[in-house]
Amino acid sequence: MPRIVLERVRAGAGRRIPAVSCPPSHRPAARYRVLGEDLCPAHAAFSRKLLTTSLPTAAVVGTILTAINQGTVFFSGNLPGELWWKVPLTYSVPFFVATWSQLRALRVQADT
Numbered sequence: 001m002p003r004i005v006l007e008r009v010r011a012g013a014g015r016r017i018p019a020v021s022c023p024p025s026h027r028p029a030a031r032y033r034v035l036g037e038d039l040c041p042a043h044a045a046f047s048r049k050l051l052t053t054s055l056p057t058a059a060v061v062g063t064i065l066t067a068i069n070q071g072t073v074f075f076s077g078n079l080p081g082e083l084w085w086k087v088p089l090t091y092s093v094p095f096f097v098a099t100w101s102q103l104r105a106l107r108v109q110a111d112t
């Protein structure tokens with residue numbers, strides 16, 4: 001099965017995902033193929049295709065890590081001020097790891 005067809009099937013049968021494309025001014029050294037389009041890192045990372053994996057991963061893993069790292073603090077009822085940056089940082093780690101791993105898998109090799 002051609003790769004683009006396989007990606008569209010994985011995206012959800014019958015569900016139409018709008019095409020993403022970079023403006024002509026984007027000429028990065030690295031390109032990433034998302035649903036048949038070659039995108040720059042920023043457009044690929046925030047495409048709907050990658051966000052549908054990265055955001056749920058961040059929600060699940062971030063909640064587990066927050067419970068492990070801050071669970072006793074939450075249950076004590078005395079919430080220190082530093083939680084405002086620790087909790088979002090805890091959620092951002094699995095988001096960036098999931099995004100990075102997807103980008104690594106979707107990288108288009110440069111023509112030689």
Ligand SMILES: [Zn+2]
Binds near residue numbers: 023026040041042
């Ligand atoms: Zn772009």
